[in-house]
Amino acid sequence: GAGVSQTPSNKVTEKGKYVELRCDPISGHTALYWYRQSLGQGPEFLIYFQGTGAADDSGLPNDRFFAVRPEGSVSTLKIQRTERGDSAVYLCASSIAGGPQHFGPGTRLLVL
Template sequence: GAGVSQTPSNKVTEKGKYVELRCDPISGHTALYWYRQSLGQGPEFLIYFQGTGAADDSGLPNDRFFAVRPEGSVSTLKIQRTERGDSAVYLCASSITGGPGGELFFGEGSRLTVL
């Protein structure tokens, strides 16, 4: 596609449930980032992929969060045993460069609401 695609755009779930959020980056972009953004806050870094591997996962808040990018393109952010505090917009961004520093192209985000 022409831009970064994220699905679902909205997800409402109950506390304790498992959630998967998908990101389809711009074709050819090797770098992929996940952020989450709460209302009135800046994007909070979660994880950065270079190709298939997680180059930096230091932003994942705890072991309930996990992300994969098995073929170096589409990525899935997985959240286990969701908590109300996980409610936020989850943003995915991709970049053409082979390392940190390229222009980030963001998707529209997946809004997660945990009841």
């Protein structure tokens, strides 16, 4: 079956701009996660949705980052006033309750 998909696969933007990153989870997966991975590091947790609600957003670095999942399926990660330090690979994962997280290919964000 179809895995987790993320769009765009690459995004280049200028400092100060707004970006949206989209995640389509595996059908039927109620849990959705966003992670950020910098070079040479493992994925770092940003936010977790159970259904439509954010069950844990403790990993969001500051209020420039926001994520939504209005219908409990597709999720959008939104970054306002981007900074060069936001450059990273943004990974989305989904899972059924108690199961392993299945990751998408990621969106490579570069802020110039």
